[in-house]
Amino acid sequence: MPQDIVPAIGPPRAAYERERAANTRPVGWHNPDSSGRYDLAVIGAGPAGIAAAKAAAGRGARVALIERNAIGGINLHFGSVPSKTLIRTARSYADMRDARNFGARVPDAIDVDFAAAMQRVRRVRARLSRDDSAQRLAAVGIDVYFGEAFFLTSDTLDVDGAKVHFRRALIATGARPHMPRIPGLAEAGCLTDETIFDLSELPRRLLVIGGGPLGCEQAQAFCRLGAQTTIVQNKPLFLDQEERDAAQILSESLSRDGVNVRLNTTALAVRVADGVKLVDLVSADYYNTIGVDAILAGAGRTPNIEGLNLSAMGIDCDIDRGIHVDDFLRTGNARIYAAGDVCLQHSYVDTAVASARLAVHNALFRGRQRWSSVVIPHCTYTDPEIAQVGLSVREANRRGIPVKTFAIPMHEVDRAVADSETAGFVKVHVSARSDRILGATVVARHAGDMINEITLAIVAGIGLRTLARVLHAYPTQAEAIRLAADAYNRTRLTAEIRARLRRRMDRQWSREKT
């Protein structure tokens, strides 16, 4: 039997939650003996903190990892993992409804089992929590502390009264969802991406405030799970960091799924009447009120910078940017570094992990690795997914770099046609009159997987000419990247070069005659 099949009668909800708790915040845990000096003290055991602690321990450092809540951070408990798990379920229902598109019969009745979907979220979360459980981290030589930490001096932390001495420290306390300031919202009650996975019942009507990656992902997922969903975004397009075509394809996809898309719209106020949350909306001069059962505010993050005694350590920070770091991820205090959401603009797990490794290298080995030279891909896990890496065309234009884009619509890719997944494109931006890849945007059902090849190419300095020589398994959707490289190669076949090739063939044939 395949491993991933759910037993017909699964363990009760509590069992998964117990397993996760036992892994991430074991009852009766004894903090280690804190005498002696750690090479590195890491505050916060989210993706950045765990990565930093493992990287340092793996290089022979003595490491303390301090967590005030549970190991795993937002990623495991609230963010990427549960959200992607739920998105997968939602996609299954969308495929069922869309079965005709795949040459299959639409099931007679598609009843969404929301409880089963949430049960799966808990199961997956429990399964992944094993990998970085407190016990396993301790087993690789990391001293795991549970408790509140703050800086006493530039080389000492207080952890629930115990003194932890260090040579270098890394702040990886992350960020929490930012509640938009809308009158009545707090009183009416509002889900965040931390609390939405505690739902036991699907809200009949859902309002999502904010059209960033999280808002778009959840709006689509909950709509597909059967909630009447409205999303409001106070800008002309979703995902304002992405290019116009990507955002427009996303708008169209959300609309097609049945999400009520409200761009250029602001939520003004919320009130509750007869158990219904009434939200006043305005788009330019058009005012209306919608009634919903739940509100999700996906917008923004607030860095966790409180209670650490940062200013006394000479560390600058503010509530918008979080902790201020230089290009080496060092704070205003030369012994203290920061990584992850607490100091970075991009709130992504891969970014957090990369920043943690870089900070550890710089902190412990006098490294001079620069954060600005790291190539950061990111992906929004809507359907289709929207992934981006490197420079955008807008940014290249702003820097005065002439840029040309090779665009391959997914309908040009055999496998995408076979899969009926032709929405989207691969756009590779190259420096004009060269094959050097500056960046790329991929919109496709599996864009997140496809972007990795382009990230590799950028990091390794591989141009489109070389990519054209890389055979891609046929038929795969990633072939779109090779098609872009082929398109580039064809632009090199100018009339002049074709004439030269013609002459060469003519010479060869005439030699063969003699």
Place this chain on the structure above:
Amino acid sequence: MADDVDDADEVLLDRLQRAAFDYFPQTTNPRNGLVADNSRADVPVSIAVVGFALSAYPIAVERGWIERAEAIQPILSALRFFRDSDQSGGPTATGFKGFYYHFLDIDSGVRVWRSELSMVDTALLMAGMLTASAYFDASSPDETELRELVDFLYRRVDWRWAQDGADTIRQGWKPECGFLHYGWEGYSEAILLYVLALGSPTHAIAADCYKQWTLTYQWENLYDIDCLYAGPLFIHHFSHAWIDFRELRDKFMREKCSDYFRNSRSAAYIQREYARRNPREFAGYDENCWGLSACDGPSDELPGVVNKRRRLYGYAARSVPYGPDDGTLSAPSVLASLPFAPEIVMPALRGVLARYPEVLPEGRLSSGFNPTLADSDGRAWVSPGHYGLDQGIVVMMIENHRSESCWRLMRANPYIRAGLLAAGFRGGWLEQEMRGAR
């Protein structure tokens, strides 16, 4: 250019152009010169359509379809109306700061539908006024008055105000909420707007404004064709109806060794390539049946219903290659590509007319047709009536193809030239005429 078209084509084009022109006298309120947005009952005026009407009359005079003295009357009426209109910017005014609301009542000329003060539609209106002013160059009292009114109305437009302190021009403004923050992202029909705003002797915007907009451009290789990308076809027509972009290059086009004329030609070829591939498998699409643009189409929108899966978009800008595409095509947009790519436009035009004669009610091209939604007799869904924007662009582009007269009229306009130079355009007729001037 006209060599690509044989005599039969010439007859067909003349017939379509004449029919398109006739839209304007038929839908104009003679008392104020205002023109209906479309031919259906009880519709308002679109100021952009008035701009096209003003551009169409000189063509009609030259073609002998109307007397010069007769043609000038609706133009004078419109210009006098705009001069005397309420410019207070109130909710029921006609305009503000020299701009006008997008939709006006055809009798009273006041704002309807709570429409926005529209920068780009005012630009189209102004382009029409300047065309008329360039054509009616006699010293008669009527024609003198016409030119003076146009100069007054153009100079009154406060383009700088429309910047709202930002890098680029805002798209709209409403008395109820101020400027609309829709933003200009990527290439669009706005070159004309920027040229007119840069050429103003009274309220010119800074040249940097145009540069800031062009920073959002994307130069793409799509289906092996290099193009400054924009999905709907009309974007590649609207500025080009008035401005002859052949060999004219701004910084961006110099860098790409192209120009906006060749770019519109590429856009037509990309449309044809898309239709030939027909990725969404709609009926009718092939290399002689294309034209995704802003047009009227069938709609499945139900009043009051929001959470419904939609497949049909009504009046919307349809776009290549990423959609929206619901199987609706715009025949006028194909014809508007005539000056750029006659060798593919004429076969497409003939192909569509042969297969779907229903797209030509009353001998005039309808806005949109959808062969996927055919009736039981196999006749395509056709948008009822006619739209002024479609007829205007058809009249002008056929004329540019036949005689280049719209382009020639605007070449002589000092504001257009000043605006193009300020935007950094060089070469083509701009250079020749500069050399000529020296």
